[in-house]
Amino acid sequence: xICEEEVTLTQYEVSECKFLGGESGYSELSIEMTSTGDxxxxxxxxxxxxxxxxxxxxxxxxxESLSEMSSTGASIEGKIDFYDFYVVxxxxxxxxxxxxxxxxEFSFKVTAS
Numbered sequence: 001x002i003c004e005e006e007v008t009l010t011q012y013e014v015s016e017c018k019f020l021g022g023e024s025g026y027s028e029l030s031i032e033m034t035s036t037g038d039x040x041x042x043x044x045x046x047x048x049x050x051x052x053x054x055x056x057x058x059x060x061x062x063x064e065s066l067s068e069m070s071s072t073g074a075s076i077e078g079k080i081d082f083y084d085f086y087v088v089x090x091x092x093x094x095x096x097x098x099x100x101x102x103x104x105e106f107s108f109k110v111t112a113s
Contacts, residue, residue: 001026004109009041009091009101012108013080017110018048020084026112031076031087037105040070041089048084057095080112
């Protein structure tokens with residue numbers, strides 16, 4: 001399954017790919033992200049059980065080998081152990097109370113097989 005898009009995010013916006021394991025599930029994950037602006041992006045890969053904690057800006061668990069903080073470009077590959085999971089691209093200031101005018105521009109392609 002492939003999820004791809006070209007995105008512009010402001011502070012309170014996110015972009016996400018949701019993968020449902022189905023009967024056989026996925027075992028390999030590839031994430032490609034290219035920044036087209038000056039601001040970095042947070043990339044998180046986590047089990048679907050962590051989604052509400054993440055979206056509510058609470059503490060959440062994520063796969064460190066398939067995630068990257070403040071990325072300006074990434075090429076990540078590895079095995080995925082989650083049955084149902086998300087790959088999310090998050091504005092670095094998304095949980096801050098103060099508004100920021102920073103805009104994040106990037107394109108991404110996530111492939112699960």
